[in-house]
Amino acid sequence: MNDKKVIWKRKPLIKNRLLRIGLILLISTYLLSVFLTTEIDWQRILEGIPRGKNFIFAFFPPDFITRSDEILAGIFESLWMTIVATIVGILISIPVSLGAAKNIAPKFVYFLSRGVITLSRSFQEVILAIFFVKLMGFGPFAGMVTLSLSTIGFFAKLLSEDIEDINKSQAEAIKSTGSNWFQWVNYGVQPQVMPRFIGLSLYRLDINFRESAVIGIVGGGGIGSTLNTAFDRYEFETAAAVLIVIISIVMIVEYTSSHLRKLIK
Amino acid sequence: MPIIKQKDYKTWKKFDRKRDLQNWLCWFLGTLIFSFCFGLISSKTIWFYVFDSHNEALDLLGRMFPPETNYFLTLIKPIWDTLNIATIGTTIGTLIAIPLAFLSANNTTPSKKFIRPLALFCIVSSRSINSVIWALLLVAVVGPGVLAGIIAIGLRSIGFCGKLLYEAIEEIDENQIEAIEATGANKAQIMTFGIVPQILPAFTSISIYRWDINIREATVVGLVGAGGIGIELDAQIGDLAWAKVSVILLAIVVAVVFSEWITAKIRKAII
Amino acid sequence: MLKTINLKKVYPNGEEALKGINLEIPNGQVVALIGPSGAGKSTFIRTINRLVEPTSGKVYFANEKNDITSLNKSKLRKIRRQIGMIFQEFALVERLSVMENVLSGRLGYVGFWNSFFRKFPQKDIEEAFRLLQRIGLEHMLDKRADELSGGQRQRVGIARALIQNPMLLLVDEPTASLDPKNSRQIMRLICELCKERDLAAIINIHDVYLAQNFAERIIGLKAGKIVYDGKPSGLSETILTKIYGEEDWSKTVAN
Incomplete structure (x- = not known):
């Protein structure tokens, strides 16, 4: 009776033993069912490896020269789109985010604004781009409309969360005057929300530029169109050049925006 | 200074003359850039289509309603695939992101000169390339299907999770590490007792957040052939079967709202 | 000057914060409101300018006809201009400068666009200079409010309330976040300014000692009811026990 040793074991992450085992079982059945229901054509992949190798080698050396004017035109178009869409999107987001903040808006406006955010x-x-291209034509x-719209969802959601977190007494003091x-x-x-506002604007500018690279694939203009054309023409060297340009611009934008954000604090 | 002394009285302005001028100049330049950019866009726009778009939209809505509800049964498998692409992709992405984050965080990297820039470069390149472009590349390599989607989502997630994670690592409390170090622990022990407990909450919330985003991303990788509901969407739009398209869109909204609800629940349970 | 009749507040969660407060405050009187946490002190002063909507009761301000509880929004704003408020944690807008914070007290008097471009009338600006000089912070005018120390912030809060040119000051725990020295200085400043301007004030305060020293009249609040109303000298051990509960009060009453 007395020779029972004192044992210490690390407290498990989930206390309830049943829940723990249940979770493990759940996860393993999920993984198994994914494995069983997903058709993976191993033959095709094996074939794909040498093809992939060729494909990747086709990217080298990146060719900036042959289509340089198209690349430049695409980049600038993306930049215009990004700038206009970010500004328009943010301007619309301001009233929406005020409406979507629980502590400011009446119930009716709150639900309306939340609805707009969820939808966007x-x-x-x-997907949005596919439809806007269908409605408004290529280009x-x-x-721009696509990017503005998705800016609203992102921006208004995060800004309204910040508005809900403001220091109440500061706002109350202003009301009492x-x-x-x-x-x-x-x-x-x-x-109170200005630092977040500026940070989010810069962040969204960065995101919009990156997104502008894909909506071009479905006809939304910009560098994405250039990329898509390059793929269509099997000019992988040019495609590689476009990808490198995208990466470097994103790096520059990110670097400058993180510096700006530090300055503004 | 903003206090301006006139002959017999003094007044106050928020900014002095120079700042005032600078502010106006900034606004002026901003407006100018905006109008310039908008001008360039509009020069490439056929305005007739834009002004006519409401008619087009009404027409499209007319074709979308009523949705072909029984088509939903065909969608169950693609939706399942989409969820799997997001889930497995996120898992793979975060697993690769962990070591990468440790290599690129200022305070844990083994070599600031060589390994850190390399790891940072991996993170940035993964981030700058959208998952659709990753999918485009991967479909060419491994062939169309769910696998390409999973890898594409995974590759895109590496950068996102890696970045947020290494920022979290850089913000950890050095005192706690010092305390562990003082007990004479070796590097691996410092890792498990000093660093991991501190970043575990950040890690879980980052992966959940990314999973939520990936549900959305997984709906579109199919547009370029990488599996999931996007393949159906692409096919039905190609066939101009708008009554089916509306069902797909509804399914996407439901999936997204559902994932948002789940992430909110999990976040609450963890915090 | 201020008269409340059977003022009640029940919060949505069913908590009865005020159980019928009847109170009359003449011109120029400085009243200290004491009582334990949760007695309803903050709620009471907030129901006066309706930052918290009272559930029932009346608040007459300035004359017997002017019932604040029945005013519409724009009339309420006009009344709020005449009631200055000073807050517990200063409640300065931290990212605005000292001057902007002081001038924000005039918001009720200027139009939106003028306030947006920070164009206040010269008269207001001069008054702001005068007040900042009075509280000894003229040199801090362009500092951001979050650069100031606690005592300095509360002074700016006082200036913001006074620039409204109010008839009544509502003061919510002005010393709760200050050290003893600053607490006394701030209380002294508030009382001096009230005397200078013949201003009535209701001061919520935890510290019985400060209340006794600076106020002309003390009101003890417990669980939403007035349990004492009288001179500071009348605070005895039994009364303090009635307000706060059993404790050795002999040291507090001693002076």
């Missing part, structure tokens, strides 16, 4: 977030940019305008609603937003709310 549900569809990936590419950068459809791309007898300010009207707009003054209250301008003095009590805006200064």
Whole structure:
């Protein structure tokens, strides 16, 4: 009786033993069923390996020269689209995010704004682009509308969360001076969310540029169109050049925006 | 300075003259750039189509309704595939992101000069290339199908999770590590007792967040042949079967709302 | 000047914060409101300018006809201009400068676009200069509010309330986040300014000692009811026990 040793074991992550075993079982059945239901054509993959090798080698050396004017035109078009879409999207997002903040908006406006956000977030940019290209014709305008719309979902959601987190007493103090609603937003709310606002704008600019590279594939203009054309013509060297240009621009944008964000704090 | 002394009284302005001028200049330049960019876009736009788009939209909506509800049964398998692409892709992505994040965090990298820039480059390139482009490349290599989608989502997730994770690692509390170090622990022990407990919450929330995003991404990789519901969408749009397209769109909204609901639940349970 | 009749507040969760407060405050009187946490002190002063909507009861301000509880929104804003408020954790807008914070007290008097471009009337700006000088922070005018120390912030909060040119000050725990020295200085400043301007004030305060020293009248609140109303000198051990509960009060009453 007394020779029972004191044993210490690490506390398990999930306390309930049944739940723990259940979770493990659940995960393994899930993995098994994925494995069973997914048709993977191993033959095709084996064939694909040498083909893939050739394919990858086809990318080298990247060819910036042959289609340089097309690449440049595509890049600039993407940039225009990105800038306009980000500005338009943010301008529309401001009222939406005020409406989607529980502490500011009346119930009716709140649900309306949340609905707008959910709708714009549900569809990936590419799907939206397909439809806008269908409605408005090929070209950068459809791309711009797509990017603006998806900016709203992203921006308004995150900004409204920040508005909901503001320091209440600062806002209350402004209200107690007898300010009207707009003054209250301008003095009590805006200064508090400004750092987040600027950070999100820069972040979204960066995202919009990256997205502009894909919506071109479905006809939304910009560098994506150039990339798509290069693939269609089997000019993989040019495609490689386009990819490298995209990566380097994203790196530059990201670097500058992180520096700007630090400056603004 | 913003206090301006006039002859007999002093007044106050938010900015002095120079800042005022700079501000106006910035706004002016901003407007100019905006109009310039918009001008370029509009020069490439056929405005007739744009102004006519509401008619087109009404026409399209007319064709989409009523949705062909029994088509939903055919969609079950693609939806299942989409969920799998997102889930397995996220898992693979985060698993690869972990070592990469440790290699690129300032305070854990073995070599700042050589390995860190290399790891950072991997992260950035994975981030800058959209999953659809990854899918486009992979379909050419491994052939069309779910596998290409999984790998594409995985590759894209590496950069995203890697970046957020290494930022989390750089923000850990050095005191706790010092305390572990002081007990005479070796590197691996420091890792398991000092670093891992600190970044575990960040890690889980990052992977859940990415999973949520990946559900959306997984709906489109199919457009270029990489499996999931996107393949159906592409096919039905190609066939102009709009009554089926609307069913697909509804299914996507449901899946996205569902995933958002689940992530919110899990996040609450963890925090 | 201020009269509340049977003022009640029940929060949506069923908590009865105020159980019928009847109170009358004449012009220029500085009243300290004491009581344990959760007695309803904060709720009470917030129901006066309706930052918290009272459930029932009346609040007469300035004259017997002017019932704040029945005003519409724009009339309520006009009344709020005449009631200055000072807050527990200063509640300065941290990312605005000291001057902007002080001038925000005039928001009820200027239009939106003027306030948006920070164009306040010269008269207001001069008043702001005067107040900042009075509280000794003229040199800090362009500092951002989050660069100031606690005592300095509360001074700016006082200036913001006074620039409204109010008839009544509502003061919510002005010293709760300050050290003892600053607490006394701030209380002294508030009381001096009230005297200078013949201003009535209701000051919520935890610290019985400070209340006794600075206020003309003390009101003890417990569980949403007034349990004491009288001179500071009348606070005895039994009364403090009634307000706060059993404790050795002999040291507090001693002075």
